[in-house]
Amino acid sequence: MPEKVxxxxxxxxxxxxxxxxxxxxxxxxxxxxxxxxxxxxxxRSLVLMRARxxxxxxxxxxxxxxxxxxxxxxxxxxxxxxxxxx
Numbered sequence: 001m002p003e004k005v006x007x008x009x010x011x012x013x014x015x016x017x018x019x020x021x022x023x024x025x026x027x028x029x030x031x032x033x034x035x036x037x038x039x040x041x042x043x044r045s046l047v048l049m050r051a052r053x054x055x056x057x058x059x060x061x062x063x064x065x066x067x068x069x070x071x072x073x074x075x076x077x078x079x080x081x082x083x084x085x086x
Contacts, residue, residue, distance in 0.1 A: 004050070007032045010073040011064065020078060021062060024050035032074045040066055 004024045009032065011019045025048050026032040039046045044066075051062040 005076065008073075008075050008078040009036075009048075010075070010078070011069050012071045012073075014068045014070055020054055021048065021064070022052045022055070022078075023048045024059070029074050029076065036066075036072055036074070043067075 004026065005028060007023050007026050007029060009021045009023055011021070013019065023032070026035065036046060046064040046066055048062045048064070050059050052059055053062060
C-alpha cells in the first residue's frame with residue numbers, strides 16, 4: 001500500500017474567503033478529487049482524519065460542510081501557480 005501524501009485542499013467559500021487545509025488522508029490528487037465529488041453528490045460533509053488547518057503544526061480531524069463551498073482546488077503544492085479555481 002502506498003504511503004499517504006500531503007495534499008493541499010483549498011476551498012473557496014461563497015463569501016469569497018479561501019480556506020486551506022493540508023491533508024494526509026489520500027494517496028494522491030485523483031483520490032482526493034473523487035472523495036470531494038462523492039461527498040458533493042451525496043450532499044454530505046467531507047471528513048478528514050489527518051488534516052492541518054492553515055499551516056498549523058497539529059494534525060486534527062476536520063469536518064468540512066461543502067454546502068457553502070463554491071470551488072475546491074486540489075494540489076500537492078500551495079502556490080498560485082498550482083492552478084485556478086474552476
